[in-house]
Amino acid sequence: MSAVLRTPTDRGDLYLKAVLPRLAREPDITRYLASLRIAPFSTITAISPGDRWWLAEDFGGVDGWTVSAEQRRACLTQLVMVQKETIHRRDELIAAGCVPLTPASLADDVGSTLARDFHPGNVIVRDDEILLHDWSFATVTNPLFDLASWLLDTSEPDAASYLDAYFAAWADTVAPERMRSAWHVAKPLAAMVEMMKLIELADIVGPDHDFNWLPMTYGWGRRLLNAATHPDLTINGWR
Known part of the structure; x- marks a missing residue:
């Protein structure tokens, strides 16, 4: 890729x-x-x-896979700060190259559906600050979709703490209870966005290399089914 x-x-x-x-x-x-x-x-x-x-x-530091859960929560807070500062800059983001991700594009156009690839490997923790990088999949869409890949493979206690940190960072704009309710609705869509991103990557690389992406596509398909079938499950991460 x-x-x-x-x-x-x-x-x-x-x-x-x-x-x-x-x-x-x-x-x-x-x-x-x-x-x-x-x-x-x-x-x-x-x-x-x-x-x-x-x-x-070279921006130095260490990636998010090697830091503590507390530092990862700080990474989520940093993401929310960026989301808040850009929430009214839709036209500027699109002009810079971000793809608008709308309900219509989710339903009708797999090819144009991309999502920000937000996971611990795409954050850098330095002595006094956090740097978010790899904006290849940046879109203009619901900010909750960024939680999908961040919560992948996390333990249930860590997933709960990450959601608490994310919702707390939004608390001056949206009540945490409302954000949590919205996450139950957004969770299946977030899984679908991840799955469609991988489908596009498989299409791009072609049959000689698509096996690199197809197992992960299947994994997100299973998570989508679980989230859609059991929307009231009290599971913070992914089943």
């Missing part, structure tokens, strides 16, 4: 990222988010106009 290479230079280490053509909007979205100065983002130093490969400064 992508190739990421790091190389030393006289200006410090740089990353080169090459992505599939359909995901080539990532550097433009990253630059736009960085321009808002609401949080740390990757510093893009150059973009190849033809193929949209790009260079970014």
